[in-house]
Amino acid sequence: MHEVGIAAGILDAVRKETAMRPAARAVKVGVRIGEMAGIDPESLAFCFEALVKGSDLEPLALEIHRAPADELEFVFLELEEP
């Protein structure tokens, strides 16, 4: 239900990260999501895709790593640099 907000938060963080590297283009972002985080990974992936489509970040991909507790954190950002 609240995965749209989570996805939007991920995109904002990616924008902030890439703002520091103007020449680079973000390709993929990795997040770690715990079983107890209250986030449905499938729903998050769906919302993420919907938000990315048509945005400045298209075609950014999302990679979800599962974890045992209430993790909800970034892992990596993959960038393409000219």
Add this chain to the structure above:
Amino acid sequence: MIRVPMEGKVLNENEKAAAALRAEFSRHNVFVVNLIGSPGCGKTALLERTLESFDPSRRVAVLTGDIQTDADAARLARYGFPVRQITTAGACHLDARMVRNALDGWDLANLDLLFIENVGNLVCPTSYDLGEAHKIVLLSVTEGEEKPLKYPGIFFKADLMAMTKIDLLPYVPFRADVAERNARQIHPGIEIVRVSSTTGAGMEDWLRWLRAASAGLAVHFMLAGNNCRAPV
């Protein structure tokens, strides 16, 4: 292609707002609890019974969240303590920013205890830190005893489970011991109280938990008639 490590919580903006709130609560010695449970599990009723038990001089306030209407605030305001409704206009949870905005104009120095009643939902409020000292999950006996297993996130994060509506236990097939076992399977350290806001059964256990949990703070919201110091 390069891969750079990225740190921080996904809900970074909320985490920041929550950390600021927590610092603010701590500075003013305000004990804050975040009540989370399904729609209709008795969050407002428990707060009504709790406010009713407090001496009017106690420095207690309530923020109550709902998607629409200020019906809960109207119910809770009858007890004479400051109450504000947060209407989320569609959002399924409260976030730290909403709490901060709702506190606008309140002097936290005049508060010892703040109840935040979240939007009725066992999923979304789990992810949003509101700067509270404790999350409390409510499970009513008219729900299923397997709920802790179906919604593990909130039972994992809550420090207390309040089993509500226990006056109905004779009339429903709910097995209280099974529900408690399920909650402890998810979170072995979770504390549990059984209460009825209708009969008042178990209210002492709930109030005792509140007192114990806030013991580290200079909080003075004890039951009327108890031996308690005047607010500082």
